[in-house]
Amino acid sequence: MQKTRWKAGNMIYPLPAVMVSCGNETETNIVTVAWTGTICTNPPMTYISLRPSRYSYDLIKASGYFAINLTTESLVRETDFCGVKSGRDVDKFKEMHLTCIRDEETHCPMIEESPVSIVCETVEIKELGSHHMFIANVKAVYVDESYMDEKGKFHLNETGLIAYSHGSYLSIGEELGTFGYSISKKKKPCITKSKKDKVEQEASTMKKGAEKSTSCHNKKVSSNKREKNQQIPRNSATHKSNKKTSKKRNKNKKHNKKTPQ
Template identity: 60%
Template sequence: MGKQNWKPGTMVYPLPAVMVSCGASKEDYNIITIAWTGTICTDPAMCYISVRPNRHSYDIIKKHGEFVINLTTKDLAYATDWCGVKSGRDFNKFEEMNLTPGPSKMLKAPIIEESPLSIECKLKQIIELGSHDMFIAEVVNVQADEKYIDPESGQFRLDKAQPLAYSHGHYYELGKLIGRFGYSVMKKKTKKKLAIKNNKK
């Protein structure tokens, strides 16, 4: 079997399907579902979202200069999709999807309480690119749901929340752990210990 050549396209999959909350008051709170998002830098912690200029949230984020990236889960799959196909011009998405706007620590924009992890972002730059503009932001705070923090290790166990991924127009829950960073060069003894530990969880 050979390779097929396709026309240029956005083929980096899977991606996180996140709900981005924005607005400075209850009157303009909104949620936009985004897959074009990712990490840019660790020090300072920076990330990005890419948004079409015609989306309702575009002007809200541009006006207030902040937003929150809320990670999603299997239980939030329906709300994640709905908030991506409906417009905040026509609906109050928090009310329609029974989602709870909670207080950010560093921003006026709300977090989504039902999300396992909310990343508070301060806008640094907007790069106009084409169909989407890239909003580059600095992470100013992260809120993690305590029920996913392992009491023994203190580690945040996002896997227990059954995180959602997006690929080619479809949503998937993430599957089985197959390794961790650096496992390819670990000593066999260490690998064995980790395997035993992970099987107990």
């Protein structure tokens, strides 16, 4: 392989393209952000990097709160729109028919139609250059109950998450393996319950995946997903397109995470 050396640039992909909701008691806004991620497992901490010119910048700086709303195939257009239009000129919630709900504690605006909304409180703003980094503590995570199974396990990868990579919004394809599969005896994209225990303690950071994968299930996630999306046409009035209506799920308030990452 021949490799060309370029000058410095931003090439870490694929990334999430999240819709960040923000505002105060009277005003709300949404801004699309790809410069985001997890920076600490315990305490759970995240960041978003914003140009100071964004309308959202001042809103978030003033309130101290923002919510990271994950985006899905049925929210691609909304994701893009909130990333090219400014809250200075347009009410993005209204224009995109998105529903603003509020965190019960912080009153931070969230997007109901997103399967996961992560409420964050800024602890530091680092002025790095073109972008300022909002370092934040996670205060709460809201998840769409219809993706929780009987045991209270949340099936994030069935929500139809999208990725952003090098200018494109991309669907998520098939599962190629789960955490730890490479050292399972079978050398297959599958980790068994007995194998899990052998995964060394120090490597347990990302064990959530292993916990949820007690049997081989190298299924085609994407096709299932698309089928579902086709079955439930997007209703611009109610926006329940991510909702699974087929199964009644338990309301289990516990976080189904055994090993914090």
